[in-house]
Amino acid sequence: MKKDINITLLLLWISALLLLILMLKQLPIESAMTWINGLEYYQWVIWGGINSIIILIYVYRWLLINNGIDFKTNFLKLLLVRQAGQSFSYITPGPQFGGEPLQIYWLWKTDNYLGHKAFLSVALDRIFELWINFSVLCCGIIILMLFSNTDITVWYYSLIICVVMVIGIFLFGRLLISHDSVIISRLKKAIGYWQHSPRLKSLTLHMENVSKDAHSFFIRKPGVFYSTVLVSIIGWMGMLAEIWLVLEFLKIKLSIIDFVFLVIAMRLALLLPVPGGVGTIEATIFWVFTSLGLNTFDVVGMIAFIRVRDLAIVSAGMIAFQFLMRNTILQEKPDQINPK
Numbered sequence: 001m002k003k004d005i006n007i008t009l010l011l012l013w014i015s016a017l018l019l020l021i022l023m024l025k026q027l028p029i030e031s032a033m034t035w036i037n038g039l040e041y042y043q044w045v046i047w048g049g050i051n052s053i054i055i056l057i058y059v060y061r062w063l064l065i066n067n068g069i070d071f072k073t074n075f076l077k078l079l080l081v082r083q084a085g086q087s088f089s090y091i092t093p094g095p096q097f098g099g100e101p102l103q104i105y106w107l108w109k110t111d112n113y114l115g116h117k118a119f120l121s122v123a124l125d126r127i128f129e130l131w132i133n134f135s136v137l138c139c140g141i142i143i144l145m146l147f148s149n150t151d152i153t154v155w156y157y158s159l160i161i162c163v164v165m166v167i168g169i170f171l172f173g174r175l176l177i178s179h180d181s182v183i184i185s186r187l188k189k190a191i192g193y194w195q196h197s198p199r200l201k202s203l204t205l206h207m208e209n210v211s212k213d214a215h216s217f218f219i220r221k222p223g224v225f226y227s228t229v230l231v232s233i234i235g236w237m238g239m240l241a242e243i244w245l246v247l248e249f250l251k252i253k254l255s256i257i258d259f260v261f262l263v264i265a266m267r268l269a270l271l272l273p274v275p276g277g278v279g280t281i282e283a284t285i286f287w288v289f290t291s292l293g294l295n296t297f298d299v300v301g302m303i304a305f306i307r308v309r310d311l312a313i314v315s316a317g318m319i320a321f322q323f324l325m326r327n328t329i330l331q332e333k334p335d336q337i338n339p340k
Contacts, residue, residue, distance in 0.1 A: 039249060043249055046245065047242070047245060047246070047249070047305070048312075050238065050241060050242050050245060051242060051309055051312075051313075053238060054235060054238040054239060054242065055079075055082075055083070055313075056079075057231060057234055057235045057238055058082065058231075058235050059075060059078050059079045059082055060075070060231060061125070061128065061228055061231040061232055061235065062078050062082060062121070062125050063075055063078055064224055064227055064228050064231060065121060065124045065125055065128070065217075065224075065228055066078070066117075066121050067224060068216075068217040068221050068224035068225065068228070069117055069120055069121065069124070069213040069214075069216065069217050070117075070213070070216075071107075071117040071118070071120075071121050073107065073121075079320075080320040080323065080324055081103050081106045081107060081320075081324065082103070083313070083316055083317040083320045084099070084102070084103075084106070084317050084318075084320040084321035084323075084324050085099030085100065085102055085103040085106075085317075086099060086313070086317055087099070087313070087314045087316075087317025087318050087320070087321055088102055088317075088321065090275070090310070090313075090314050090317070091275050091314075092275060100122050100126060102321075103122045104118045104119050104121075104122050105118075106324050107121060107122070116209040116210045116213070117209075117213065119210065120210050120213050120214060124214070124217070127169060127173065128228060128229070128232055129232075130165065130169060131166065131169045131170070132229070132232040132233065132236065133236075133267070134162045134165040134166045134169070135166050136236055136267075137158075137162045137264060137267060137268070138159065138162045138163055138166055140260050140263065140264040140267075141155045141158055141159045141162060141264060142159070143257070143260050144257070144260060144261055144264060145159070147257050148257050148260075148261060150261070150291065158268055173218070176211065176214060177214060177215055177218050177219065240263065243259075243262070243263060243266075244259065246302060246305045246306075247259075247302075249301075249305075250298050250301045250302060250305075252294065252298055252302075254292070258292050261288060261291075261292070262285070262288050265284045265285075265287070265288050266281060266284055266285065266288075268284075269281050269283075269284040281303070281306060282299075282303055285299050285302055285303060286299050
């Protein structure tokens, strides 16, 4: 087991280093260093502080979700699990997903062995993330279609996809909550032929528990649900503040509509199946600056900020990943020495 974990850690570190090399190749190093060296110490502190606050806000949201499903976890554990999972997601195709199975594994193994709660905890966190993200994208795209000078047809397909995702996630949630008993009964009927299988019986039990906890979260604890939505919105406001701060540091002045244009374009670029958005983010920022008639030399400064932030987050996440995996090994050793 320990050998397998060490191999996994080695492969992940190699993947992260390869991604770092790819990011550096995309970046004009000399120009980027000019921008970085031109910043004052207090600017780095403010910028780092805002990014840290954003991370803590989303960890707090996850803690609210866990409290809503009566899953007892502590803030520090969730911080480690979230950052480790996100660092894994970052090096997979599409930086939005990839680390969720590991997050479920860590919550399941290191807490109270409630597998269905660990699954529901991660699932609800990702559902809120997607639903809020696509909702904000819809609002941003509509604003651009109404007030921007760009061609409206540029945004049609993006708006359709975002609206479909928002409605789809909402309907999926309603289906699971309102018709959970029907879904579970059909699942039991589908696996009825293999009803003596202990694994399938366990699957049915997990589904029932997930359905019960999800129903409790959305129906019986509306205060927790609305608090989670509010914290998600605050997290988005923090991300907007971080981008605005970068523009201020680079002395780039944008109107509100142009700022929305930049933010929406960057977020859409992150949806593409490219590890870390490497290449797509750079191309998107260059396209936006060109479209707005801005100095394209400033693109280098903004990309430098983004990649320095990504490097710091991924590095911290990989350290958390290594800690969690080794901690899991230590917890499993007593079971191997004294098997039940």
